[in-house]
Amino acid sequence: MYHLIFVVKIKNNMRVCIFGSGLSSLTLAKALVNQKIYVDVIDRKKVANINYSRTLGISKSNVDFFNDYIVDIRKNIWKLRKIEIFTDNLKKEKLLNFENNNEQLFSIVKNHEIYEILDKSLSNNKYFKKIYSSNTISYLNNYDLAINTDYLNQINIKYFNKKISKKYNSFAFTTIIRHKNILNKTAVQIFTKYGPLAFLPISNNETSIVYSIHNLKNKNKINVKELIQKYNFKYDIKKIEKIESFELKSFSLRSYSHANILAFGDLLHKVHPLAGQGFNMTIRDIKILLDIIKEKINLGLPLDSSVSDQFEKKLRHKNFIFSNSIDLIHEFFNFERKLKSNILSKSVKALGKNPSVNKLFTKIADRGVLF
Numbered sequence: 448m449y450h451l452i453f454v455v456k457i458k459n460n461m462r463v464c465i466f467g468s469g470l471s472s473l474t475l476a477k478a479l480v481n482q483k484i485y486v487d488v489i490d491r492k493k494v495a496n497i498n499y500s501r502t503l504g505i506s507k508s509n510v511d512f513f514n515d516y517i518v519d520i521r522k523n524i525w526k527l528r529k530i531e532i533f534t535d536n537l538k539k540e541k542l543l544n545f546e547n548n549n550e551q552l553f554s555i556v557k558n559h560e561i562y563e564i565l566d567k568s569l570s571n572n573k574y575f576k577k578i579y580s581s582n583t584i585s586y587l588n589n590y591d592l593a594i595n596t597d598y599l600n601q602i603n604i605k606y607f608n609k610k611i612s613k614k615y616n617s618f619a620f621t622t623i624i625r626h627k628n629i630l631n632k633t634a635v636q637i638f639t640k641y642g643p644l645a646f647l648p649i650s651n652n653e654t655s656i657v658y659s660i661h662n663l664k665n666k667n668k669i670n671v672k673e674l675i676q677k678y679n680f681k682y683d684i685k686k687i688e689k690i691e692s693f694e695l696k697s698f699s700l701r702s703y704s705h706a707n708i709l710a711f712g713d714l715l716h717k718v719h720p721l722a723g724q725g726f727n728m729t730i731r732d733i734k735i736l737l738d739i740i741k742e743k744i745n746l747g748l749p750l751d752s753s754v755s756d757q758f759e760k761k762l763r764h765k766n767f768i769f770s771n772s773i774d775l776i777h778e779f780f781n782f783e784r785k786l787k788s789n790i791l792s793k794s795v796k797a798l799g800k801n802p803s804v805n806k807l808f809t810k811i812a813d814r815g816v817l818f
């Protein structure tokens with residue numbers, strides 16, 4: 448009896464392109480080149496828009512995924528073991544408290560550091576190429592699968608203009624405070640009467656600040672440094688670095704794909720920063736996209752519009768629910784502020800004391816609603 452074994456080796460010369468070169472683009476590019484897929488990143492401009500006062504809170508399961516499938520960021524993260532939430536409405540009482548047996552809950556990393564690590568690791572990768580051109584549309588026919596992360600290019604204007612959007616009438620102010628050394632492993636979020644204010648530790652003597660201030664028509668009319676000092680109850684502040692501001696909007700695209708073009712990153716779902724979930728959603732999207740792509744490669748199938756169709760089917764509804772739940776938190780505190788009552792906060796406080804509910808909140812923040 449003869450056993451015939453056929454070994455079929457699929458020649459892997461798959462090539463995709465990604466438009467835009469922000470954080471989502473480079474993270475996805477690195478995930479793909481790690482799978483030996485050729486990636487061309489095409490951008491309109493040579494200088495990326497990277498911010499030096501911003502940090503990212505990344506959940507534990509996403510940090511693990513990043514280290515295993517993208518690039519090792521263990522040396523750059525500051526691990527947090529506890530998150531405490533306060534509200535002006537309950538004076539100095541704690542509203543919620545999240546911790547998990549002194550384990551890492553979230554990690555904070557500086558935006559520019561993670562960007563530089565990705566950029567460096569891609570620059571000498573043989574599967575990676577960067578192209579600069581303002582005529583992005585002319586490149587579309589060269590690829591079976593194109594991914595767009597840039598909301599100012601011609602592709603976005605032409606194919607991805609239908610979205611459900613919301614303007615918060617708010618600005619997010621970000622900075623870094625330098626303070627005396629303390630054991631700095633607890634993040635604090637205060638729902639102040641002006642909007643949510645987060646203190647996010649990045650070392651024992653530095654803490655990043657994200658203050659989203661609502662109903663603000665003129666951002667120059669508010670003294671953010673004074674408000675940070677007013678609400679700070681923990682740090683002996685030596686210096687508050689330059690304050691940067693961003694207008695806050697949220698939106699979800701109605702359709703994730705057009706022919707062989709898939710929209711990606713903040714372009715798909717931009718959310719309010721109060722829960723620190725924007726980039727976390729993109730990392731979860733990358734996990735799913737990578738699974739779809741790996742399956743196609745294993746079956747010897749091309750990477751084409753079927754990838755974007757499958758991705759959209761799997762994720763659009765889940766992401767929509769998740770984005771809306773973040774908006775709901777924002778509206779909840781807004782509503783209570785307008786009510787001038789603390790009844791809602793008191794109910795949330797009582798609910799948060801229940802260990803199963805608290806565990807559920809922690810899991811949702813770590814993994815996303817339905818993952």
Ligand SMILES: Cc1cc2nc3c(=O)[nH]c(=O)nc-3n(C[C@H](O)[C@H](O)[C@H](O)COP(=O)(O)OP(=O)(O)OC[C@H]3O[C@@H](n4cnc5c(N)ncnc54)[C@H](O)[C@@H]3O)c2cc1C
Nearest residue numbers: 467468469470471503504619712713720723724725726727
């Ligand atoms: C204040 C704040 C705090 C945040 N904190 C967290 C957090 O803790 N955790 C978390 O998970 N997420 C957080 N986010 C969300 C996170 O920063 C975004 O999800 C992420 O940076 C999006 O990256 P992106 O590449 O998709 O989009 P972008 O960075 O917008 O880039 C997309 C493309 O557009 C181009 N582009 C962008 N802006 C301009 C411009 N002005 N002019 C020209 N071109 C431009 C870029 O170069 C790039 O090609 C926060 C957001 C804000 C505003």
